[in-house]
Amino acid sequence: MGFVLSSSAQPLWSASSVSTAALARARAHAAGYSRLGGVNVRSASVGSARVHNLCAPHRRCVGLSAVSMSASTDSNALLDTSAVLPLYGKVLPEHVEPAVEQMLQWAEQQVAELEASLDKATPAAVASFETLVHPLEKVSDKLGKVWGTVSHLSGVKDTEALREAKQKMQPKIVAFTSRISQSEPIYKGFKALQSSKEAYDALSDTQKRIVDQNVLSAELGGVALQGDQKKRFNEIKLRLAELSTTFGNNVLDSTKAYVLILDKQEQIEGMPSSWRAMAAQTAASKGHEGATPESGPWAVTLDFPSYMPFMQYAKSRELREQVYKASLTRASELAEYVERDVNNVPVCEEILALRKEMAGILGFAHYAEVSLARKTATFEEATALMEQLRGAAYAAAQQELVELQAFAESMGFPAGESLQHWDVTFYSERLKESKFDFEEEQLRPYFSLENVLDGLFGLVKRLFGVTVVPVDKEAESISVWDEHVRFYCIQNESGEPMAYFYLDPYSRPAEKRGGAWMDEVVSRSTLFAPAGRTARLPVGHAVCNQSPPVGSKPSTMTFREVETLFHEFGHLLNHTLTVEDGMVAGIRGVEWDLVELPSQYMENWCYHRDTLMGMAKHVESGEPLPEEFFEKIVAAKKFRAASMLLRQLHFSIVDLELHSLFPADGSVNMLEWEKRVGERTLVMPPQPYDRFLCTFGHIFAGGYSAGYYSYKYAEVYSADAFAAFEEVGLENEERVRELGTRLRNTVFAMGGSRPAKSIYRMFRGREASIDALLRHAGLSSPA
Numbered sequence: 001m002g003f004v005l006s007s008s009a010q011p012l013w014s015a016s017s018v019s020t021a022a023l024a025r026a027r028a029h030a031a032g033y034s035r036l037g038g039v040n041v042r043s044a045s046v047g048s049a050r051v052h053n054l055c056a057p058h059r060r061c062v063g064l065s066a067v068s069m070s071a072s073t074d075s076n077a078l079l080d081t082s083a084v085l086p087l088y089g090k091v092l093p094e095h096v097e098p099a100v101e102q103m104l105q106w107a108e109q110q111v112a113e114l115e116a117s118l119d120k121a122t123p124a125a126v127a128s129f130e131t132l133v134h135p136l137e138k139v140s141d142k143l144g145k146v147w148g149t150v151s152h153l154s155g156v157k158d159t160e161a162l163r164e165a166k167q168k169m170q171p172k173i174v175a176f177t178s179r180i181s182q183s184e185p186i187y188k189g190f191k192a193l194q195s196s197k198e199a200y201d202a203l204s205d206t207q208k209r210i211v212d213q214n215v216l217s218a219e220l221g222g223v224a225l226q227g228d229q230k231k232r233f234n235e236i237k238l239r240l241a242e243l244s245t246t247f248g249n250n251v252l253d254s255t256k257a258y259v260l261i262l263d264k265q266e267q268i269e270g271m272p273s274s275w276r277a278m279a280a281q282t283a284a285s286k287g288h289e290g291a292t293p294e295s296g297p298w299a300v301t302l303d304f305p306s307y308m309p310f311m312q313y314a315k316s317r318e319l320r321e322q323v324y325k326a327s328l329t330r331a332s333e334l335a336e337y338v339e340r341d342v343n344n345v346p347v348c349e350e351i352l353a354l355r356k357e358m359a360g361i362l363g364f365a366h367y368a369e370v371s372l373a374r375k376t377a378t379f380e381e382a383t384a385l386m387e388q389l390r391g392a393a394y395a396a397a398q399q400e401l402v403e404l405q406a407f408a409e410s411m412g413f414p415a416g417e418s419l420q421h422w423d424v425t426f427y428s429e430r431l432k433e434s435k436f437d438f439e440e441e442q443l444r445p446y447f448s449l450e451n452v453l454d455g456l457f458g459l460v461k462r463l464f465g466v467t468v469v470p471v472d473k474e475a476e477s478i479s480v481w482d483e484h485v486r487f488y489c490i491q492n493e494s495g496e497p498m499a500y501f502y503l504d505p506y507s508r509p510a511e512k513r514g515g516a517w518m519d520e521v522v523s524r525s526t527l528f529a530p531a532g533r534t535a536r537l538p539v540g541h542a543v544c545n546q547s548p549p550v551g552s553k554p555s556t557m558t559f560r561e562v563e564t565l566f567h568e569f570g571h572l573l574n575h576t577l578t579v580e581d582g583m584v585a586g587i588r589g590v591e592w593d594l595v596e597l598p599s600q601y602m603e604n605w606c607y608h609r610d611t612l613m614g615m616a617k618h619v620e621s622g623e624p625l626p627e628e629f630f631e632k633i634v635a636a637k638k639f640r641a642a643s644m645l646l647r648q649l650h651f652s653i654v655d656l657e658l659h660s661l662f663p664a665d666g667s668v669n670m671l672e673w674e675k676r677v678g679e680r681t682l683v684m685p686p687q688p689y690d691r692f693l694c695t696f697g698h699i700f701a702g703g704y705s706a707g708y709y710s711y712k713y714a715e716v717y718s719a720d721a722f723a724a725f726e727e728v729g730l731e732n733e734e735r736v737r738e739l740g741t742r743l744r745n746t747v748f749a750m751g752g753s754r755p756a757k758s759i760y761r762m763f764r765g766r767e768a769s770i771d772a773l774l775r776h777a778g779l780s781s782p783a
């Protein structure tokens with residue numbers, strides 16, 4: 001098979017397509033810490049078969065070796081035309097400006113030529129689909145190869161020089177995308193095609209979808225604006241891009257800045273050996289030579305693999321409070337441990353004000369209407385669902401807190417004193433241990449990265465009939481940004497390559513943003529098909545921040561890290577199993593509030609016995625996970641489920657209200673507004689220093705503004721989809737494979753070629769029901 005690719009960011013023209021770069025930025029906050037010290041706990045998918053039994057390790061994928069991946073040392077790696085895949089490891093900060101300038105000049109020429117050809121057409125002429133779409137796709141692809149690589153590296157290999165280079169070029173990228181979205185000749189071309197019954201009816205359903213999305217995108221992008229309104233609209237877009245970057249940099253820098261060095265055994269009492277080893281390794285990397293797991297010193301950071309276990313296990317209440325406060329005040333005026341100003345409060349409030357102004361210019365009542373114009377749910381439907389789920393969870397969450405308080409007091413917590421936020425995670429872990437008779441750390445040795453990947457790839461083969469093959473990076477001259485990055489080939493039932501992906505598994509807090517995300521490298525495209533082939537194959541990358549190897553010991557994962565890995569792989573499958581093309585391939589074009597369906601669906605398999613037991617093998621002995629642990633894991637799935645659901649609903653409702661009811665005129669403080677919402681969505685009042693919104697990257701630096709509800713909205717569908725497998729029997733191989741094939745051929749394959757709800761109906765035969773979501777959480781529908 002040929003392997004001719006070029007990288008691409010999101011489509012530059014169709015803003016209604018899901019921006020995978022924005023998705024990546026949103027994902028980078030997916031592990032944001034809650035007021036209870038926890039995370040958005042999701043289940044995950046895993047598999048039972050071992051990939052190394054399915055295919056030879058590091059098998060060479062056909063086509064890769066036929067293309068030179070090397071670049072001369074004196075060339076600009078961003079412009080090297082010999083590179084099939086991005087030369088990630090060769091890109092230097094000084095490459096950014098000349099590469100972006102050159103690509104923008106070329107792209108402007110291409111767009112000008114398209115506009116000129118459209119202007120020359122007679123008024124009655126209707127441009128063909130190919131005339132309109134192909135030039136735009138070419139511009140998006142070529143420019144995206146440069147800018148997509150820069151954006152990716154800024155998230156996984158951040159340096160001050162790269163940051164400055166990106167910030168310098170970002171305004172020009174924003175200006176160019178605005179210039180395309182507001183092009184009257186291009187808009188009129190799409191509008192004429194949409195309005196011509198004869199021409200429109202002759203299009204395929206996929207082509208109609210692309211035309212419709214481009215018309216909507218242009219209208220929401222301000223194509224109808226004139227004069228001062230257009231000028232102000234574009235100023236807002238540019239400023240919002242700057243603020244988004246500032247927001248993310250403030251979060252990253254404040255997270256990196258905090259280090260607490262502990263040198264006394266009593267300070268780390270309760271901490272598991274795996275954490276001690278990692279904390280000593282971190283301390284050594286920060287100048288404390290000779291640090292050992294046994295004697296210390298140990299470094300506590302706000303990076304998730306360090307922070308979360310400390311909140312779960314540290315017996316020192318004083319230190320838990322100290323670390324909790326440091327986390328909750330990141331990127332705020334209270335982050336005194338950061339040398340520079342990282343306060344995101346004014347950044348957030350300016351973002352909200354500008355979004356409100358932008359909505360007004362477009363003729364909408366508020367920004368939430370703008371956001372939901374491109375989604376499945378209406379504003380009313382989204383708010384109604386959040387309220388329905390809040391009604392189902394609130395009383396149960398209150399009872400969970402009462403139970404936790406009583407348990408803490410039975411362990412010696414002062415009677416009559418209320419639990420604080422830095423106590424909740426600690427005592428929740430103790431309560432879970434008491435209820436289910438196991439500790440999270442007991443599971444870690446059973447989840448080595450290698451075994452977990454084997455399980456995942458085995459599940460994917462079982463469900464979808466595809467095989468994942470590791471590729472030798474050196475033999476294929478594949479350039480990566482870190483030595484631990486892996487590269488894989490996905491093969492179809494006939495053994496032919498159908499997609500490729502990178503995997504970056506480990507945390508690197510000094511240079512890599514927190515959280516986990518999936519993003520595209522290049523989409524499937526017939527337009528860029530190599531000679532003799534029908535399509536260019538899709539490539540993506542999955543980025544996680546799990547615990548790295550410590551010394552010579554391999555990486556072992558917490559159950560939550562397993563969940564995160566499989567969640568992101570669900571997104572990756574959505575991108576790589578697509579049969580659609582260009583602007584609607586994979587995740588592109590999928591309504592944002594259902595883009596989480598594939599990822600959340602995959603999570604459910606983590607609680608399937610054969611799937612879990614097939615991958616859970618002790619890293620040293622190879623012994624399988626004891627049977628009783630599986631039963632306990634399944635039983636613990638519903639532990640404090642109402643509290644976790646209510647946390648997500650709080651963020652969702654805050655997001656919707658900040659983008660609709662919040663005045664954004666300075667009359668009300670953003671933080672005070674959140675507290676008002678919390679009066680009906682939180683069972684514990686927030687701390688006075690609560691600055692969580694200052695790190696809420698989903699809505700301030702990602703694609704989830706007035707869209708965070710999407711997690712729960714999509715979970716209605718993902719739970720309902722998994723229920724279809726439960727209904728036929730999870731051990732019924734024939735029916736599971738039949739349903740898996742149907743799911744692959746609809747939800748995973750059709751991308752944005754149809755409305756997401758209609759694609760789901762093709763799979764399920766009906767609309768999604770909320771019943772499975774509530775059942776999986778152990779909740780009942782409110783009366």
